[in-house]
Amino acid sequence: MTALTAAVHDPEDYSARHLSVLEGLEAVRKRPGMYIGSTDSRGLTHCMWEIIDNSVDEALGNYCSRIDVTLHADGSVSVADDGRGIPVDAEPKSGLTGVELVMTKLHAGGKFGSGSYNASGGLHGVGASVVNALSARLDVEVDRQGHTHALSFRRGIPGRFAGKGPDAEFTPASGLEQVRKVAKKTTGTRIRFWPDTQIFLKEADIARESLLDRARQTAFLIPGLTIAVRDERADGEAAYEEEFRFDGGIGEFCTYLAPDEAVSDVLRVQGSGKFNETVPILDDEGHMVPTDVERRLDVDIALRWGSGYDTTVRSFVNVIATPKGGTHLNGFDRALVRVINDQLRATKLLKNSDDPVTKDDTQEGLTAVVTVRLPEPQFEGQTKEILGTSAAARIVSQIMGKHLKEWLTSTKRAEKAKARAVLEKVAGAAKARLAARQQRETQRRKNALESSALPAKLVDCRSEGLEHSELFIVEGDSALGTAKLARDSEFQALLPIRGKILNVQKSSVADMLKNAECAAILQVIGAGSGRTFDIDAARYGRIILMADADVDGAHIRCLLLTLIYRYMRPMLEAGRVYAAVPPLHRIELTNTKRKRGAKKEDRYIYTYSDAELQRTLLDLEKRGISWKEPVQRYKGLGEMDADQLAETTMDPRHRTLRRIQVEQAEEAASVFNLLMGNEVAPRRRFIQDGAQELDAARIDA
Incomplete structure (x- = not known):
């Protein structure tokens, strides 16, 4: 990763010598906002979760059962897991150990190939190396092969510290150091980092509640994983500790999030689908080659309707929250609206002439957790707030639609009753929405007329509906x-x-x-x-x-x-x-033969321009029809009487309008x-x- 910068004031003296190239982690330190969003508390929290997510990825692969997160009194953060441990052997191409490689090289890690992770949260390969670049000190310890291997870094440079903390004397050096022996079956990784005060704002801090909320959320998403949080920052007080472990998965998460009394039980939707994706892959010669790869996407959804009116929908990709949704949530919404509309019409709760229910109607009182897992999902940006993988919408929609339809059409007595209650709730929400809209329109008309802010000369109509007004x-x-x-x-x-x-x-x-x-x-x-x-x-x-x-x-x-x-x-x-x-003119005919009962307006011909008037008069002359002179020319609408204006311009039965x-x-x-x-x-x-x-x-x- 390189970045080009230039600072010259004279356009005539601007040449290639003014360009500077930032190699590797230099670009991260120069433009940290590009990688972590900001250098305040939000960016610092993001760094912490980049490290935690690496441990979570081990748990996703069933290699890790416990993660310990500690907020130390000196402002540092440590994350420990019992996963496989970062590889300590040398990588053939670079000659660096696995630890040094992932900590110092952008876009390096085990998440770009097909053998290490089937699903991952840290997907851009810049997480650990970015945190390392933005840390005054970072210590890594890895338990593997019967030893604890250690290495430290100062602002991304590997070496050794002579003492504790980021201010200790530092000597640059490459390579891991074996600090002690451990049991051969013992594996795991421990990382502790001190945020660089040259980068982060002085007031940057990690909020305990934010950490607890996300730790709890992650434990819900990975059944059987224990996440322990310890906060040692309170002066003179005992450290705060809390552990999270939930074996019920997102079904338990859905119940936890639900704020109201249940109308239905928690419905669990699970399935998987495959899709093809063209991705660039490094060949043996180091060239990027576009290659068609078959992907597998696993879908796990929990949802239930409650008696309330609020909607709570959380979406995740490989346990990473997507607060702004994405293609997986689009597929969920689409299936929900389609299937419920079909079933409402099938049960006659919605007539064929009625408007279909909307997304808001179907999600009134809904609590849902939508999760998908897939290798290398396409996110919009490093902060991973929106999933962009297009195939996710189709797969989620198909799986969700199939299971929801089966549940809504179930013949089991208990499920049938609750499905009917859900359909009636949605139909009621649609009726309430339409009634509320009608009431707002009526009230808006009423309030507008009563408001002194409206023009006094407005002459309003009586109709409350908009369709014909x-x-x-x-x-x-x-x-x-x-x-x-x-x-x-x-x-x-x-x-x-x-x-x-x-x-x-x-x-x-x-x-x-x-x-x-x-x-x-x-x-x-x-x-x-x-x-x-x-x-x-x-x-x-x-x-x-x-x-x-x-x-x-x-x-x-x-x-x-x-x-x-x-x-x-x-x-x-x-x-x-x-x-x-x-009209512009009115011609009054004088010698026409009118049948008994003929309308009064038959005596008059209206023309709409001078040219049309001349053509009409010539035609009347040829036909031997006379008219009263002079022909009346309207100087304005005010010269017309009410009958004439209604007949020619305002009555929908006779008027002409130009759209x-x-x-x-x-x-x-x-x-x-x-x-x-x-x-x-x-x-x-x-x-x-x-x-x-x-x-x-x-x-x-």
Whole structure:
């Protein structure tokens, strides 16, 4: 492992001589955060667990039955196990003993091949060597082959200390020293390290409770393993000691984690699957060769439902916690939702017309421990918080789905009753969720209307549901008066705006929020703005822009669409934004022959542009139909009476709406920036270049 650094101020004098190469453990000391995350208490705790995890890996392979962890009064930490012991013979290629190799070389250890560990927690091969590099002193003792072999290190350099502690005189030296004899069958490893004060912050410390929690957790995950914790740091007090051993495994862990009364017994799901993976492997010549390897993944899951509402799900890979989940947890969630939905419909607890239950519904009151074991899992980062092995999702989903379905369809009386109770609990959770959502929508509408923060001119509708509700953003107070009489008050709400709103493409967020009209629109829709916009919180199913049919009306629509596109884009993407299409002219016919009972509106023809008016008049003239002169031209929506506005623009049975959608996001963003942005020159060129190509019939005027 190498790292390149450079520190030069003059670009003209920057050459290869300014580059420095950090070899081996130098890179760790230079950039410790890359390996342990931080140099505070969290990073120090991480170092301790890198050493403990090596002992845990021995326990996973059934080579170790006891691990002792001691927090010493001088700030050092020691970890001892009764495993096989780190190899003490010489490694052929490097000539170093196994102890010195794993303690001084990054990416060296027994977890990269196929013979030492089938499952491991320390997977990056940098654990012990990184801790060594960041320690002022590290002592290793290994019991093997009838002797105790010892070696010490100072900041990653092997040698001998003349006394106790990191301040003792140090002499660099390579090779192990046999310090005493032991029984030939006695094996194990003991490591003690003193964190380097040059690296770690002065206040860095290991919290006892954190250590106890994880030690307990690890003992749950490896049945039969004893983990003893001893804390000698209390001044003048006896050392604190506690041991953990659980033979019941994760089934016992699930019961321990459960906070409520059980609805079901603990269900244990176990199985395994195989998958192929292409990995680089060192050949005999030291070259990395891509090789297809068959992997085995073991799955062990314990779960139970309780009477409460909280969800507790813990996931692990080779006993290493994955607090942010990963592919194994994705597979678990997928199987849980799929199988329970199928069974709810099979038992008629969920009708075919009902929406499927969600992940949150299935996991209400659930306590689960999801563990997988596999060689060389792919983690996202050294801290191993997320599993990235893609095959884990498929295998876990298949095994979980099979066992859960068998349990839910069991014909045994006790299991059948508890499975029914679980299904009813999930169905009840789904009904409660839908009822709560409906109540929130109703309350949100009610609270918004009662709030003085909302515009006083908002004329809301009575409907509580979002599916059919519509918000008309109306141009002008005069149009509002007519629209009040023309609307269906059950589901059509009105919000008037004064003229042309702020062009938000040219303005900052602060300026947009200061603008009364823009702020009113955001408040009435009630779903936030920008990144925080939540389309599910919108108070209306549709937003309809209703402006005059002239050029000014078109400009107002453009300004409103700019606001929606920039700050409420999900509404556009969901197809919930429309433009009303009001007429520009009304032609009153004078000599038409109307049948008895014909509707009054048959006397009128509405046109929507000057070009359409001219074509319509020519057609009437050819047909010998006369009309009243002059043809009425609407100067605005306020000139229309309520019947005319309802008939032409607002009544869903007769109106025409144009749905505004964003089909190509990048192109739309470019057009908005071109037409509404700060740069004038590109807009002028666009208008000049396109003027000759414009179809006059398409002008919205």
